[in-house]
Amino acid sequence: FRPNNYWSKRNVKTNKFIPIFGDYYRMFLGKESFGELIQRSYHEAKNLRYFGCYLFQLPALMITCPELVKKVCVKNFDHFVNHKNIIPDVTDELWTKNLLNLEGENWRKLRSILSPSFTSSKMKAMFVHINQNANAFAQHFLKMDGETVTVEFEDAFTRYATDVIASAAFGVEVDCLKDRDNEFYVMGKKGSNFTSSWGMFVFTAYQICPSIAKFFRLRLFEQNIQSFFLNLVSDTIKMRTEMNIKRSDMLGLLMEARYGKKTVEKTEESTDTNSTAEKETLDIQNPQMELSDSDIASQVFIFFLGGYDTVSIALCFMVYELAVNPDVQKKLYEEIIENRKDNNELLYETISNMTYLEMVVSESLRKWPVGAFTDRVVTKPYTIEPEVPGETTLTLDVDQFVIIPVLAFHHDPQYFEHPEKFIPERFSPENRKNIKPYTYFPFGVGPRNCIGARFAVLEIKAVLFHLLSHFEIVPTQETNIPLKIDKTSFNDKSVNGFPLGLKRRV
Numbered sequence: 001f002r003p004n005n006y007w008s009k010r011n012v013k014t015n016k017f018i019p020i021f022g023d024y025y026r027m028f029l030g031k032e033s034f035g036e037l038i039q040r041s042y043h044e045a046k047n048l049r050y051f052g053c054y055l056f057q058l059p060a061l062m063i064t065c066p067e068l069v070k071k072v073c074v075k076n077f078d079h080f081v082n083h084k085n086i087i088p089d090v091t092d093e094l095w096t097k098n099l100l101n102l103e104g105e106n107w108r109k110l111r112s113i114l115s116p117s118f119t120s121s122k123m124k125a126m127f128v129h130i131n132q133n134a135n136a137f138a139q140h141f142l143k144m145d146g147e148t149v150t151v152e153f154e155d156a157f158t159r160y161a162t163d164v165i166a167s168a169a170f171g172v173e174v175d176c177l178k179d180r181d182n183e184f185y186v187m188g189k190k191g192s193n194f195t196s197s198w199g200m201f202v203f204t205a206y207q208i209c210p211s212i213a214k215f216f217r218l219r220l221f222e223q224n225i226q227s228f229f230l231n232l233v234s235d236t237i238k239m240r241t242e243m244n245i246k247r248s249d250m251l252g253l254l255m256e257a258r259y260g261k262k263t264v265e266k267t268e269e270s271t272d273t274n275s276t277a278e279k280e281t282l283d284i285q286n287p288q289m290e291l292s293d294s295d296i297a298s299q300v301f302i303f304f305l306g307g308y309d310t311v312s313i314a315l316c317f318m319v320y321e322l323a324v325n326p327d328v329q330k331k332l333y334e335e336i337i338e339n340r341k342d343n344n345e346l347l348y349e350t351i352s353n354m355t356y357l358e359m360v361v362s363e364s365l366r367k368w369p370v371g372a373f374t375d376r377v378v379t380k381p382y383t384i385e386p387e388v389p390g391e392t393t394l395t396l397d398v399d400q401f402v403i404i405p406v407l408a409f410h411h412d413p414q415y416f417e418h419p420e421k422f423i424p425e426r427f428s429p430e431n432r433k434n435i436k437p438y439t440y441f442p443f444g445v446g447p448r449n450c451i452g453a454r455f456a457v458l459e460i461k462a463v464l465f466h467l468l469s470h471f472e473i474v475p476t477q478e479t480n481i482p483l484k485i486d487k488t489s490f491n492d493k494s495v496n497g498f499p500l501g502l503k504r505r506v
């Protein structure tokens, strides 16, 4: 026990909190979800540029001003390179050695190696696999009987996302909708369990009493998950080396990097601020790094996790919004019809140029951004100079935890009018440029943004294209309108999943 006076000593305002639980207390009592907690805290701190909060015992600085987000995540990125890794590296190797959790120079080197694998040209090559899986997904339901097929989308989309990532990361073709106990699916489900009660318990234990949690070596993942991914990667590497097989999937690129054969392709020009910031920060020209089998397994594992829960949650909210906004769905269907070829073939160029589809996806990721916040950790001391009355000079020391409340920015009416409404027109080409910079970032901000963003968007668009080509998405009796958000999960999820109907088009 120690007094929570960290922020008052630094003259930083805080919201109401209670000892030990900090700002989490309502969430702990089941009174609000994590997303609600983030939004409430943000709104209570109205008119401040930042404020202090306590995630249990951990003091965190929440940034509530877009200009400061830019300073932290882009302009002064050198001071804020890392994410917070609460789990120590003695327990879960797969978790601590991956790109998301790597720190400093190791992160820079690895990101430089991996970034060229996620350019538009690489995505174009991967689109073949994505499209095949997306088409197969729609065909699976077309084969079912009845005018309207009832689908629980949380389950269906996790299976789709597993198929896609298994093929893009490991070069393994699976069909989890048919083969329901497929090992990939089962391991992925267990691996993404850190938003479950056990995961929350482990995170909480490491925050409240880290030494006790460390003593008991509390793990996020069961030993068999580590073994599954490690063995899969080692066996595939061995087989590919012996048979001299080269594949341009994520594993193949990591293998090249390990043997120092990585030929760095020139990354294409981009107007996207995240890509520009990333290129300026990384040395993409000569990335060299020693990678063991377990280092490689760790990366493929995070691609698997990154591409599994996030994509399926995002898709669930999208189909829900389409079901309850039939006008939007009709407009999207009309665009699909315009772009559909007779043989149902879908090209990368076609999907990339569908404006309304892009608007729908962007608006859904605004309203339901998957992660309520992203974070940074101070890696070099940083001073925030006072700019508004009441502020004093604030020096952030190394290891200070900083939170960027993505969901709260997306739902702030000063940036998005009527934020609870689903209005794709906000993202039309003429309106998009009026969105205030650094208020919309479902994939994060600056050089440390989501490496899989392009991949995720393609995966989402392809499956919406094929589903809507054949079906109208409709609510059923089990659909909760409005949605009831599960208060026990870190990510926004619906309490009874996403049961919806697929009504055949005639």
Ligand code: HEM
Pocket: 099, 100, 101, 111, 302, 303, 304, 306, 307, 308, 310, 311, 314, 369, 370, 371, 374, 375, 442, 443, 444, 445, 446, 447, 448, 449, 450, 451, 452, 453, 455, 456
């Ligand atoms: C809708 C889907 C997705 C969403 C909303 C999402 C969101 C995010 C966010 C917010 C971050 C943190 C960025 C920051 O702090 O600035 C992140 C990081 C990351 N994401 Fe995603 N993501 C998605 C899909 C994917 C996919 C498909 C992959 C893998 C292929 C992936 C791999 C990663 C990795 C490896 C990182 C860590 C990057 C780094 O630290 O350098 N994500 N993602």
